[in-house]
Amino acid sequence: MRSLLGWTNPLVHAYLLGHVCEPGNLPDIKMLALFGCGSFLLRGAGCTINDLLDQDIDVKVERTKLRPIASGLLTPFQGVSFLGLQLLLGLGILLQLNSYSVMLGASSLLLVFSYPLMKRWTFWPQAFLGLTFNWGALLGWSAVRGSLDPLVVLPLYASGVCWTLVYDTIYAHQDKDDDLKVGVKSTALRFGESTKEWLSGFGVACSAGLALSGYNADLGWPYYICLTAASGQLAWQIYIVDLSNRADCNRMFVSNKWFGALVFSGILLGRLAT
Template sequence: MIALAATRLAVKRVGHGYIGRSALGIPSKSCFQLSSLVLGAKYFSVTQPHRTSTKPSQKESKSTIDSQADPHTATTSVKQVFSQQELEAARLARLAGLGWLAKLPEKWIPYAELMRLEKPVGTLLLLTPSLWGITMAAYSIAAPVTTFLSVVGLFSVGALIMRGAGCTINDILDRNLDNKVARTIERPVASGRVSVPQAVGFLGVQCFAGLAVLLSLPFECFYLGAAAIPLIFLYPLFKRYTYYPQFWFSLCFSWACLLGWPAVGAPLDLWVALPLALSNWFWGIIYDTVYAHQDKKFDINAGIKSSALAWGDRSKPILNRFLAGQAISFSIAGALNGMGPGFYIMGTVAMVRLYQQLKKVDLDSPKDCWNFFTSNIKNGFILWFGMVIDYALKLSGFL
């Protein structure tokens, strides 16, 4: 279950959930920043006033330099100078996007924002590969419904907790990048509303909660989850030093496919689990690359790397090849697991739907990219629904 922390991991993200980038594309610059943050979900916070001057004082400049020199010091400075109107638009957008979190006690809100609780997209995308693995494994041994449902419940709680932990790690390590991008300047650590020591302490609480969930599962899940920890902690480095953080992000999410077998009491069948994980890996790169196209202008200035910047106008042809890889590896996993008609019918529906969405999406439109990203929740659940159909048919004696 610790593997679920990849969320990103959800994650620049996810929320990345993941999460989110600008989404309305309103011409006015202030409105653009506002819409960017309202719909941002990747992958939050009580209000603390930002500085009102658009020109930092000498003292502020020195503070920024010092905070950059010491990576363990939380920075409250916005390195990229935004206008007062842009900062106010970001603040108002954050408040407007709180939703039900606004009803929480004021001191709790920044920590709920660290977990991206108001943005469930990343949690659902993290949960999806777990559901695939659980259902494929349950089908293979005709596991009882009670076992299936209890494991789905535990993984759902674990995904929520560990996606939040992944976002917290990301916010701590990326605080000096987040304050360069309009979409992320209001994040709790980047804006200074939560200090680094406070965020680290909260991360510890989340990890212990995740451990409690993990210990509720068979021991095999524990060592599989522990093996994913290095993947999780290395993810934030990839957007600094490579143009392919999406590859590593998707690897972290795909690891969850492996845990389904021991979770339901089935022997881990790598002949099925690995193609299934590979299929999710291809899929994650697709939706996260489109996601990254939302911030490409800011990312260039902030020095953040992504496959969106690496591939540019070639993104669609390249992603179509990844879609072919997803379809092939998904089919191999189904064939080796002896899946029935539900798997292939719903698999075809999801793949055709994803192909059409990829064909239509405007990679220069933040709104289009955001809609594409969030719509992938449906694609993942369509694929899962096909597995559930076959599982039900097997338990009923039809397969």
Template sequence: MYKLSQITTLLQKSIYLNAKRKISMYPLPYSCICGQVYLKKEYPNHRYEITRVHSTQSDQHRQKVVIETTTPKIVINKLGEKLPDQKLPDRTDLDSKAGFWKEKIDPYVKLARWDRPIGVYLLYWPCAWSIALGSLPGTVPLQSSLYTAGLFLVGAGLMRGAGCTINDLWDRDVDAQVERTKNRPLVTGAVSETQAVVFLAAQLSLALAVLLQLNCYSIVLGASSMLLVIFLGATFNWGALLGYSAVTGALDLSVCAPLYVGALAWTVVYDTIYAHQDKEDDMKVGVKSTALTFGAHTRPALSGCLALSAASLALAGHNAGLGLAYQLAVLGYVAHAAQQIYTLDTENPEDCASKFKSNSSVGAIILMGILAGGYKQYMDNIADNVNHEDTTKSCLFS
């Protein structure tokens, strides 16, 4: 029999060994330089399990958890402690840069609508079609056509911004009464009228610099578009003419005229869809739009515009000698636009906005059709015009 003292000693040892075993199995905490705490648990055969703990802790003391949505303050502070000799960004510097962008730059981006590039795309696509068609004769090197396409993309961004700035200057009083436009920079005062005029002058100056990179015929043609500035749709699709002349140095009206008409009719389709977003406010302030003009006859009217657009684009491709692939692309455009028209909910602004934005895919469909339908023609022509003069060169800077 055990004595009472022996039993007591045995119990004490058992308690001690059990406590020691539990302590040895308990995960050991450690922290990284970001302040996050991890638990490291060791298993036999030198295996470890690492678990992240929802807290922040340094080697010496615990910190409060700070949730930052902009600047990673904890990381910067910890790195500063670990790397005292390294120059790291200061939180106040980061905040000041963000504030500078929000207060000084962002209003102009919104004024030019560069934060919503769909307008640039819609302005650029007719230019791209025209440049592609003008390149089919193979009289200019491929790099010249691509360079011209790049110039037109920059020009489209500048002219789109300039057009939006002019629109906001003219309509700032009306915009204040329309729900969708009441937060525009000129209405809220984020940009003053004088600042908007200076910004407009800068955009037009840069656009002129782009225009002067083209041949003389195109410079005159581009300047003449100013005569049609009161007709937004007419000038909006001027690139359907200008792109062709920028490549060839002249206009082939059998190709360019139907291309221009097709692009113009397409513009009426998507612009009317867009205008249905604001028709209630337009009626209140007395603004005229195609959405109000067509009214209950919107679908038949847009169907007629679609038919005119498709026939004109098909004729332009036929006169340019494009193959079957292009005509299939035109059919794809018709199917896409018809689906838009007949599923359009004119009383739902969100549906109108969504369908308006989807028109950018129409431009890509037609361009792909031109490239596919004219590839063989282009390859045959370019082999026969190796020594032809490059007509894309600027008459002022070449």
């Protein structure tokens, strides 16, 4: 999973925008469509950047050796050309937003282009992924309001980073043996046998941040019911995942769509109930 300008999957940005619709109303459909299209285009661009920078590593890792550039299906020039098209279309989406959001989106470029290199330098690339992915916590608010409310967006941003640390550490456990051979780093290697304890801490911080953000945004009671269910889903996956089994790690990673769906539903219902 990769992102550009902080746009992650449409569900995440739908629930970010749920914070900024008027009480008793649904989020703006045009804005949801823009963020959905931006997510589709710019997640893909992030993947292309990652594949271009990591082609020397991908070819040595079992799970990634068949990626288009690593396998030779596409040349680096073709990859760069495709990236240019993705970025051009993504820029068209970004320019539909207000000037504050355009500047805010552009300011994430350093994170976007540096993240794929972090696994070479630090055991915390998942933290940098979280900082990049969840830039949408800032953009989702600013796209509607034209500014930021730190009491709402900062806890939301921090909770998103913690969520990313949970699911991407689980994801990274699929590659830990290959990573050791290649010499790249991850939180899966950093945490080792203590992974579930670390993930539990990040899970608690994620839920607490979402609760604080919802409280500061004056969301109604349905939000907290859905947040409780989402927190339960997060706890379940941390407890049940077999970190030595690649297939199970991937299954738990994919299950995070339900966490996102529950939070999205909670914010939407919580806003309608106010």
